[in-house]
Amino acid sequence: NAGVTQTPKFRILKIGQSMTLQCAQDMNHNYMYWYRQDPGMGLKLIYYSVGAGITDKGEVPNGYNVSRSTTEDFPLRLELAAPSQTSVYFCASKTGTGAPEQYFGPGTRLTVT
Amino acid sequence: DQQVKQNSPSLSVQEGRISILNCDYTNSMFDYFLWYKKYPAEGPTFLISISSIKDKNEDGRFTVFLNKSAKHLSLHIVPSQPGDSAVYFCAASRGSNTGKLIFGQGTTLQVKP
Numbered sequence: 471n472a473g474v475t476q477t478p479k480f481r482i483l484k485i486g487q488s489m490t491l492q493c494a495q496d497m498n499h500n501y502m503y504w505y506r507q508d509p510g511m512g513l514k515l516i517y518y519s520v521g522a523g524i525t526d527k528g529e530v531p532n533g534y535n536v537s538r539s540t541t542e543d544f545p546l547r548l549e550l551a552a553p554s555q556t557s558v559y560f561c562a563s564k565t566g567t568g569a570p571e572q573y574f575g576p577g578t579r580l581t582v583t
Numbered sequence: 584d585q586q587v588k589q590n591s592p593s594l595s596v597q598e599g600r601i602s603i604l605n606c607d608y609t610n611s612m613f614d615y616f617l618w619y620k621k622y623p624a625e626g627p628t629f630l631i632s633i634s635s636i637k638d639k640n641e642d643g644r645f646t647v648f649l650n651k652s653a654k655h656l657s658l659h660i661v662p663s664q665p666g667d668s669a670v671y672f673c674a675a676s677r678g679s680n681t682g683k684l685i686f687g688q689g690t691t692l693q694v695k696p
Contacts, residue, residue, distance in 0.1 A: 474626070501682050512587070512672055512686030513627070520681060528683065560626050570615040570676045572684060574626030 472496050474575035476561050482581045483551040491546040491578050493561030499573075500566035502544040503528075504536065506557040507577075513560060519544055520566070551582045586610045587675050589687035597695050602660040604690050606673035609654065613675040617684065618647060618658045621670045630671075631658070663694045 477492045495502065500521045505513040505528075515528030519538040533555055535547040544563075548555060558579050562572040588607045596602045606616075614635045619627035633640040633647045633656070640647050646659045660667055670691050674684040 503683070505686075510592075510688065512589075512674075512688045513684075514686070515683055518681060518683060526681070562626075564682050570632055570682060570684075571617060571629040572682065573629065574619075576626045577624075 474561055474563055474573055476559075476575035476578050478578060479576070480579050482583065483548075485551060485553065485582060487551050488547070488549050489551070489580075491548070491559055491561075491580075493544045493546065493575060494542050495544075495561075495563040495573075495575075496542065497563060497565075497573070498541060499563035500541065501564045501572075502538065503562045503564075503572060504534070504544070504546045505560045505562065506530065506555075507560065508557050516546065516559075548580075553582050556580060556582045584609075585688075587673060587685050587687040589671075589673060589690050591690050592688070593691045593693070595693045595695065596663050598665055599662045602658075602663045602667065602692055602694065604658040604660075604671050604673075604692065606656050606658075606687050607654060608656075608675050610675070610677065611651075611654065612677050614678065615676040616647070616649060616656050617674045617676070618645075619672045619674060619686075620667075621672065621689070627672060660692075663692075665694050665696050668692055668694045 503518045504516040517536040561575045564572040617632040618630040621627045
């Protein structure tokens, strides 16, 4: 079991460029989440999905898009990157019922210059 | 509006002593509270959770206490070990339909040998 995997680990983007952060989980979890963590701050929810084909906005969705075509994958798309999107991005997943704990990937550190 | 707050950015304790990390919340509708540990350059790791219908949950060296009237929870680590040095986040969940978590800002714990 690899758990939750994220690629790439690091990326530097120029302002206005676009990219997709990849997230995959092999635990057959229905629920998946994207968070960002800014320095000295807690994690803030960007988007989440409760199953394939179903996505919804979190606290800070502006500038991002997601899709969920399979149970395993939940990519995060950044369009027209801005310096304010410089952050560490974490993907997480959890089983659909019962326990509330989410399992996190190792993160992607993104710098927009 | 910060619904989950960790007011102490850092805490330093001696190895073998007790570490107490605190967390306050404002929303009485939260039904689960969780603690995560995070090492540098890694994703958060789930430690322990507590349901709002309980006031204590224990798992080995880790105990979480919940005081609903004060809207306060704490994580006790006994005895503290140098490997416990990390950032600790508390998080809260409201309802089980989405599993969304709201995180505090984190407390950096240093355990000195």
